[in-house]
Amino acid sequence: MSENRPVIWESGLEIKPVYGPAELAASGGDAGIGRPGEFPFTRGIHPLMYRERPFTMRQYSGFGTAAETHERFLFLIKNGNTGLNVAFDLPTQCGLDSDDPMAEGEVGRVGMAVDTLADMEEAFADIPLNDITVSMTINGSAVPIMAMYFAMARKRGYDLATLRGTAQNDILKEFIGRGTWIFPVEPSIRLVGDTIEYCARHAQKYSAVSVCGHHIRESGASPAQEMAYGLAIGRAYMRHVLQRGLDADAVARTITFNFDIYGNLWEQVCKFRAGRRLWARILRDEFGAKDPRAMHMRMIAGGGGGGLTVEQPENNIVRGAYYGLASALSGAQTMALCSYDEAYTIPSEHAARLSLRTMQIMIHEIGLCDTVDPLAGSYFIESLTNEMEAKIQAIVADLDARGGIVQGVAEGRVQAEVNRHAWDRERKQQSGEVKKVGVNIYREQEEQRPVEFHPYRDEEARKQIQRLNAVRARRDAADVTRRLEAVRAAAREGRNVMPAVIDAVEAYATVGEVCRALKDVFGSYQEPVRF
Amino acid sequence: MNTATRPIRVLVAKPGLDGHDVGAKLVCRAFMEAGMEVIYTGLRQSPEAIVRAAVQEDVDVVGLSVLSGAHLPLTRKVCSLLAQEGAADVLVLVGGIIPPQDVPALRELGAAGVFPTSTPFEQIVKFVQEKVQR
Numbered sequence: 195m196s197e198n199r200p201v202i203w204e205s206g207l208e209i210k211p212v213y214g215p216a217e218l219a220a221s222g223g224d225a226g227i228g229r230p231g232e233f234p235f236t237r238g239i240h241p242l243m244y245r246e247r248p249f250t251m252r253q254y255s256g257f258g259t260a261a262e263t264h265e266r267f268l269f270l271i272k273n274g275n276t277g278l279n280v281a282f283d284l285p286t287q288c289g290l291d292s293d294d295p296m297a298e299g300e301v302g303r304v305g306m307a308v309d310t311l312a313d314m315e316e317a318f319a320d321i322p323l324n325d326i327t328v329s330m331t332i333n334g335s336a337v338p339i340m341a342m343y344f345a346m347a348r349k350r351g352y353d354l355a356t357l358r359g360t361a362q363n364d365i366l367k368e369f370i371g372r373g374t375w376i377f378p379v380e381p382s383i384r385l386v387g388d389t390i391e392y393c394a395r396h397a398q399k400y401s402a403v404s405v406c407g408h409h410i411r412e413s414g415a416s417p418a419q420e421m422a423y424g425l426a427i428g429r430a431y432m433r434h435v436l437q438r439g440l441d442a443d444a445v446a447r448t449i450t451f452n453f454d455i456y457g458n459l460w461e462q463v464c465k466f467r468a469g470r471r472l473w474a475r476i477l478r479d480e481f482g483a484k485d486p487r488a489m490h491m492r493m494i495a496g497g498g499g500g501g502l503t504v505e506q507p508e509n510n511i512v513r514g515a516y517y518g519l520a521s522a523l524s525g526a527q528t529m530a531l532c533s534y535d536e537a538y539t540i541p542s543e544h545a546a547r548l549s550l551r552t553m554q555i556m557i558h559e560i561g562l563c564d565t566v567d568p569l570a571g572s573y574f575i576e577s578l579t580n581e582m583e584a585k586i587q588a589i590v591a592d593l594d595a596r597g598g599i600v601q602g603v604a605e606g607r608v609q610a611e612v613n614r615h616a617w618d619r620e621r622k623q624q625s626g627e628v629k630k631v632g633v634n635i636y637r638e639q640e641e642q643r644p645v646e647f648h649p650y651r652d653e654e655a656r657k658q659i660q661r662l663n664a665v666r667a668r669r670d671a672a673d674v675t676r677r678l679e680a681v682r683a684a685a686r687e688g689r690n691v692m693p694a695v696i697d698a699v700e701a702y703a704t705v706g707e708v709c710r711a712l713k714d715v716f717g718s719y720q721e722p723v724r725f
Numbered sequence: 726m727n728t729a730t731r732p733i734r735v736l737v738a739k740p741g742l743d744g745h746d747v748g749a750k751l752v753c754r755a756f757m758e759a760g761m762e763v764i765y766t767g768l769r770q771s772p773e774a775i776v777r778a779a780v781q782e783d784v785d786v787v788g789l790s791v792l793s794g795a796h797l798p799l800t801r802k803v804c805s806l807l808a809q810e811g812a813a814d815v816l817v818l819v820g821g822i823i824p825p826q827d828v829p830a831l832r833e834l835g836a837a838g839v840f841p842t843s844t845p846f847e848q849i850v851k852f853v854q855e856k857v858q859r
Binding site: 284285287288290295296297298299300303304368371372373374412413414503504505537538539613616617620624633650721723725 | 741742743744745746747750751753754757765767768769771793794795798799822824841842843845846847
C-alpha cells in the first residue's frame, strides 16, 4: 500500500500516517477525556470496568416453540452464558398470531413463537430471572410481549421493582431498518413512551428501551451515522416521555443502547468513546439530569452480521474475534457475537458455542480485563475520538435543522439517506475499491460444501397453532373481550396502555388480539417508499 | 403487450414478514441505473398483493427478496398465482439467503433466476436484459 494514498474511514474521517501531540492539540486536545466512571465517561461508565466485572456474554437465541427455546436457553446457561437474548419469530415480532394467514411458513422460523402468556411461562420455566438477565429482541409488539414477561415474573413471585432485563423496544430504528413496525410513527412513539413510563414507575431496574444504532448500521449507515441516529433517537424518546412530567434521571436510567461492530477496528473504538461523552452531555445539558448514573451510555456492542460473508465462512470466526476485541476495547457492558454461520442461517449449536468461547478467551486468556480503557492517551485514539465526536455532532445538527429524527423517519428521508450510503458501499465493494477477503480478493473456487441449515418444520408450526387453540378454548372468552376493550379505551383516551395490556395478557389474550385492539385505535403504518 | 420503445418494467417485492430490505432496495437502484422502470412494493406483502401489483403494473419481471428462509412457500404461491392470472410469462427472480440445495426446487416452481446474496448487480441486470424479449 502506497504511503501517499489517502486513508479515509467509512465515516469520512481522513487518517494521518502518524499522530503526536500536535495532532491531538489540533483535534481539540485531551480535556474531554476525564477519568473512568466520571463525567463525561469517555473512558467508560464505571471506575473499574472489567477489573470489577467482565462484560456480560449474551448470545442471541431462540427458535421454534417455547419448549425448544427453553432447551436452548438451558444449554447456553450450562455453557457459561450470563444473560439471555431472546429471538422471537416474525409473526410474534409483527404482532400476528401463529394462525394468521400472513404467518404461514414463518412460525418459529427465526425465533421463538409467542402467542400467549403460556408460551412465555414455558420458555422461562425454572430460569432464575434475577441471576440470568433476559434481553428481548422485540419492537413493534413490545407492548404485549413486555406485558407477558412482567405478568410471568409476577406470577412467579418476582417483585417488578427488582426485576432486571432489557426490551429492545426501539421502534424508530425499525422504521429505518429491520422493519417490524406495526402502528404509524406517532402512536408508535407514544407506546414506547408508555413502556418507559411504566418501567420508570414500577420496574425501575428494567431497561425499557435499547436504542439500536446497530440495525441502522446494518442497513448501510456509516459508524458516525449509526451513533448520530442512535443519539437522536434516544433524545426523541427522552423528549416525549419528559412531557409526562417524569424526572429526567428516572427516565434516562430505563434507556440503554445497542451498537454494531464491524469494519475498521479503530473507527469503532473512537465511535463508542465519542458517543459516550456526547450522550452524557445531552443528558446533563439538554435534559438537566443530575444523577451521574443517568448519564451513562450503557450498551451492548456486538459483532454484526454486516461484516460476515457467505464466502469462506470460517473467516467469520476470525472476524468475530476481532469484533469482540473492538467491543472490549470500547468498554461495552454486554457483548454478543454473530456466529460464523449467521450470514446464512440461524446459528448451529457448534457455531454459537464458538462465539461464546471467543468471548471467554478474551476474558480469561489475553488480558483484555486487566486494566480500564487501555487505549486512552494514545495520540491517535484521542485525536480521532475528538474528530468522531465533531462528525457525529454535525450529523445530529443536520438532522435537527431538517425537522429532527421523528419527522425525517416519517417522511422516509432518513431511510433514503441510509440507503444511499448502503449503495455507495456496495458499489465500492463490488468494484473492489473496498476490500473484502474471500469476496473481492483472495477468492477461491469453493466447492459446494454441505452446509448445516436450520430446517423449517411444519409440524412444529402446527403444534404451536394447536397450543394456541387449546389456550383459546381454556380461557374465559367474555373476560378476554372485556379486558381487550379496556386496552382500546386506554389507547383512545391517551392513558398509559401498559396496565390494561398486562391485565389482558394475564387472562391469556394473544399477541395478535392486543395488537389488533391497538390498531383499531391507532391504524397501521404505511411505508413511505423513497430512493 | 411489450413495445420496442418501452423500458423493462420490474416489480421488486418483499413477500412475507421478513424486514431485511437493504438488498431489495439496492437491487432496485441497480435496475434503475440500468434504465429500467422499477416499482418497489415495500415490506410485508402477501403473494396476492404482489401478483395483483404485477398484473396492474404490467411488469416484465417480478423480483422476490427473501432472507427469512421462507423462499420456497412464498415462491410457490407467487408463481401459481401469476399462472392463474394468465401472467405466467412474467420473469420471476428470487434473491436473498438461498441455500444452494434449494435452487433446483425454486427453478422447478418457476423462478427463472436465483440470485443469492453477494451476487454482483451486473449479473442480475444482464440476466434480465437477456431474458426479457423486447
